[in-house]
């Protein structure tokens with residue numbers, strides 16, 4: 001694979017990582033390396049306030065999970081670039097198409113494996 005192409009994907013991934021970290025810090029707090037917990041916001045002690053707290057927490061929780069998984073994949077892709085293994089499908093070992101990597105720099109499987117897993 002072209003070194004320039006990989007350098008560009010790395011830049012994309014690093015930018016994406018910064019965005020994810022920024023989003024995570026809004027709705028969650030860091031509790032360890034690559035580990036975040038959704039924030040629990042205290043609105044008050046009335047029933048409707050408690051209900052709103054739970055709703056907000058559940059929203060933050062699902063958002064936090066999604067962001068955490070994305071961050072995990074982005075970090076993994078950056079690691080692969082550093083190990084010189086970027087762009088290979090984790091399932092079949094074949095190279096992932098450049099168009100796919102351009103659209104999803106953190107893709108870990110090729111299009112045909114991805115479709116099989118759906």
Ligand SMILES: [Zn+2]
Nearest residue numbers: 089092110113
């Ligand atoms: Zn594959």
